[in-house]
Amino acid sequence: MGRGSSKAGTGKYGGGMQNSDTTTNVTSSHPLTEEISKGGGSFANEIMNTRDAFEREYGDAVKNMNLYVATFSDGSTLGAYGGNTLYMNEKYVKNANLTAAMQAGAKSGFHPGIGNKTGAEAVASHEIGHRLGELAAKKAGISEMDIVARAATKLNLKTENMAGHISKYARSNYSETIAEASADVFCNGSKASKVSKAIMAEVKTILK
Numbered sequence: 001m002g003r004g005s006s007k008a009g010t011g012k013y014g015g016g017m018q019n020s021d022t023t024t025n026v027t028s029s030h031p032l033t034e035e036i037s038k039g040g041g042s043f044a045n046e047i048m049n050t051r052d053a054f055e056r057e058y059g060d061a062v063k064n065m066n067l068y069v070a071t072f073s074d075g076s077t078l079g080a081y082g083g084n085t086l087y088m089n090e091k092y093v094k095n096a097n098l099t100a101a102m103q104a105g106a107k108s109g110f111h112p113g114i115g116n117k118t119g120a121e122a123v124a125s126h127e128i129g130h131r132l133g134e135l136a137a138k139k140a141g142i143s144e145m146d147i148v149a150r151a152a153t154k155l156n157l158k159t160e161n162m163a164g165h166i167s168k169y170a171r172s173n174y175s176e177t178i179a180e181a182s183a184d185v186f187c188n189g190s191k192a193s194k195v196s197k198a199i200m201a202e203v204k205t206i207l208k
């Protein structure tokens with residue numbers, strides 16, 4: 001444990017907690033709103049604003065999601081999504097270096113670029129992407145791989161080659177492909193990878 005914040009950019013996102021590849025255990029947590037009542041930093045607002053921005057874009061799918069600050073069994077985990085709740089790693093989220101660390105992680109291609117967003121916004125937009133992918137798959141009665149496959153057909157690309165256009169971490173599994181696409185589109189807008197944009201367009205079509 002105790003990976004330095006300067007390495008956070010290449011740290012793990014713990015999304016999709018049912019997924020054995022990325023399972024992490026939340027060892028303690030509290031609602032983000034407690035941070036606000038304690039006067040806790042701009043990061044709390046950044047995360048809530050990110051959630052609100054997703055709600056405007058994708059509708060009610062993100063509306064009732066719980067926002068928590070947590071510690072994890074694997075200290076290098078940046079954030080996680082599971083059981084209707086977004087968990088942000090307390091260690092990183094309050095650290096002013098998170099943005100620089102995420103920019104460094106993007107430079108190496110491990111994560112998508114974060115545009116003019118903060119590290120907290122980049123992590124939150126990835127984790128919210130897990131929720132969107134999960135709910136879209138459930139609503140359409142298909143798998144997250146099927147969502148990526150639909151976007152691949154439109155781009156005339158092979159499904160298995162899609163993630164490589166987004167980031168190294170997107171290649172972990174199809175849940176991470178969608179989560180990374182979500183962060184890419186949120187952070188980079190029109191400058192996001194065409195693959196990320198196509199995937200999130202499929203997600204939006206299903207959810208809206």
Ligand SMILES: [Zn+2]
Pocket residue numbers: 013014015016022126127130175176179
């Ligand atoms: Zn993830």
